[in-house]
Amino acid sequence: MSILSPPSPTSPAGLIARRDKTRAVDHLKGCRDRYDVIVIGSGLAGLTAANRLARCGHSVLLLEQHYNFGGLATWFKRKNGHVFDISLHGFPVGMVKTCRKYWSKEIADAIVQLKEIRFDNPQFSISTTFDRDDFTRILMEKFGIERATIDSFFDTARSMNFFDTQKMTTRDLFQKFFPDRTDVWRLLMEPIAYANGSTLEDPAFTYGIVFSNFMSKGVYTFQGGTDQLIKAMKAELLSNNVDLRNHAQVEKINVVVENGVRRATGVVVNGRTIHAGAVLSNAHLLTTIRDLVGEKEWDPDFVDEARAVRVNNSSCQVYIGIKKGETIPEIGDLLFTSTAPELDSTKLTAMETTSRTYSFYYPHLRPGSDRYSVVCSTNANYKDWVDLDEPSYMREKEKLAKDSIDILGKYLPGVAEKVDHVEVSTPKTFQFFTQHMGGASFGTKFEGLKVSQDIPKQINGLFHAGSVGIIMSGWLGAANYGVIVSNEVDRWLVATRKE
16 A cells, blocks of 8 residues: 555646646736846746845746746645645755845744754764854864864865866865765765755865855754745735736747847747846756757857756655644754765765655744644656656655655654655656756756856846856855846846936
8 A cells, every 4th residue: 555645736646637727727817018027937046036126126027837936945735734845945044144135024034043953874973053163073072083174174165266266076175184084074065965966076166155154153944934935025026016927837038139139028928928128037047048048049159058067966855744633752953864884976866875864844943833744855866767657656756755754763763653644756746846957956067157147148138047056056045146147137127228
């Protein structure tokens, strides 16, 4: 008998069954024919850019193909009162400043610190607050590293920036300070691999920037859940007169050539053409270039550069709902567990991986609720899942769910008897809901950042903001990239009005 819960109306199977009914509704009713800016996609970069541009006085239309807003910063509800957050939601303290400045004080004030991050693997078992002071203590007491070496490593990581050389890899960085200490490498790297899909072979500065952000003051999350966060963001957007539309499938970004210069003029969405002074795509970078615009609209050299961009890996998740009235003890906020002898970036994404991260949702994270849930996350490769036939696909989902609950039982004995909902998402699920190429959870590898930044150099009035280049991934990276690009869009609109 399967332990997986039956498909719900908002699961992929349920949505496909209702697709014709959904398409029959005019989701663009009341839309104007022209806006100053059209934002495609409502990930955190798209939402933040839309809010910033609306505050600058521009008319903004935000188009989201999904029924929910938020991109991967989203949630779903199930029977018996379950609410599940998507993705591993831990971000640096910098998110507080970003939300206070570009969203609202109320949103910023709801960001709280996670108190306990646990690691359990063959090389070590520790709990930490995941900040520089505690990591320094652990590296000295548990791993025997000298204080001077630790300080030098942290200072080096903190000093890294976008303009540093790309020749040094994260592996090189670790080897320089902690030669052959794969146990230390695991402590330093494993959480970042889950946070943005990076590996030991990626440029060291991408690791240094992200790691240092976390080490500042630890890991934070949004109290109340992602549903309350996006609800607050939608309210802020509406108060700033952003026109929000879901079930809005953008089919094409319109581009014209005038006097030898390409310019974006708007989009085709749900079969309707809507014009704009600028278009900001929060869709996947390569989807934007290849599908929404088309390769023939770009310079050949740019197309070659875009084709060389590597898509980052995807994810699997197991959503575990605890019965109403049942409780689980607090054993930490995040648990990184593995039986692998050492950190291996390749094995971390394999279907047979034993490395998992558990996110625990206690009632205090959702004030007013008495419910508990657990989300188990693993990194994954799209290619391992996409070609499975339906029976094999369901068997792998079942195995993933069973293994995840069995492993959880090591830390919460008897938890299986308290579970009344089990659901699994795979790279195919992520691809279905986000339309990201390869079901990517973390956008692209580092080289994607330059391609993203060069889009307006190729086509006037067209911009991109999203999860690219590792350092622009995750909640904070995506939101900040939305701010950066919105400033560019604002300058473009102001300049064109003066012409």
